[in-house]
Amino acid sequence: MSEALRLLLVDDEAPARARLRDLLGDIAAEVPSTVVAEAADGFAALERAQAGDLDVALIDIRMPGMDGVELARHLARLPSTPAVIFVTAFDQYAVQAFELAALDYLVKPVRATRLADALRKARRHADDAVRLEKSALAIRQNLSCLERGRILLVPVAEILYLKAEQKYVTAHTAGREYLLEESLVHLEAEFSERFLRIHRNCLVARAVVTGVERAADEGDGEAHWQVILDGTTERLPVSRRQWAQVKTLLKLAG
Structure with missing residues (x-):
């Protein structure tokens, strides 16, 4: 580390960033x-952080688009993760912050002595390669995909279905596919309100299921079904175990 800590200030309010500069x-x-x-x-903070020349990120929590908790979770996947210090006007996020292994949690208005203590802690921990842990306490708006050394954000709202393939999960959108290093079980638990399991290896977005159609006869005399999704011509098989849930979803939608 250089003698001076290299900082990234993240706050949607310019006066708040100016206040931090004055305190520093x-x-x-x-x-x-x-x-x-x-x-x-x-979003801008994550893009900047990928340059890898930061020691500490001072992050507000309540921000439009992507809040500070979600930002911290994405930062944890970078090859060089800056230490995270949350700076917020709200104290109710402290538990989440420390679940994410944040280095400190400062409540506005921040006192100079409190900020100094937090930065001293950052200096002491600078050689420990502090890594934020994933947390299921907050539902994400974006998933992250590591591609060619860069992190791509995949908006959850754009995902049509998630399919387990070997050790990866592939997120399918109308435009392309993304490889995710997450388990289907974890994604199902986090996004149970948005996605429905239709097969042991597949979750579909409830909102894009428009119907079902009979699949080709497999010779066992039983009906086999596939779901029809808005946004793709691909048909996805429904397992016998999950068929009741699919029927219930279609009845509710109708």
């Missing part, structure tokens, strides 16, 4: 730091 100036003699970049939302 006040404690510069005690804890030298330099603000490498600022971001007004989680």
Whole structure:
């Protein structure tokens, strides 16, 4: 690490970022730091963080588009993860923050002495390669896919279905496929309101199921069905075990 901590300030309010800059100036003699970049939302912060030259990210929690908790979870997948210090006006997220292995949690208005303590902690932990753990406490708006050394965000709202293939799960959207390093079981638990299991290896978005059709006869004399999805011409088989849930979904939709 360089002598001065390299910081990323993430807050959707410019005055809040300016306030942090002022505080950092006040404690510069005690804890030298330099603000490498600022971001007004989680998407811009994640893009900037991929450069890999940050020691600490000071992150607000309530932001439009992607909140600070989700940002921290995506940052955890970077090859070089900055230490995360949450800076927020709300204290009810503290449990989630520490579940995510955040280094500290500061409540606005932040005092200079409190900020200095947090940054000293960041310096002490700088060589430990602090990694944030995944948490199921918050439902994500985006999944992340590591592709050619970069993280791509996959909006959950755009996913038509998720299919387990060997050790990966493939997320299928209308435009393309993404390989995810997550288990289908974990995704089903987190997104149970959005996705329905139709087979042991497949979850479909409830909102895009438009109907079912009879599959080719497999010679056992029993009916076999496939779901029809809006947004794709592909038909996905329904297992006997999951058929009752699919029928219930179609009845509710009708």
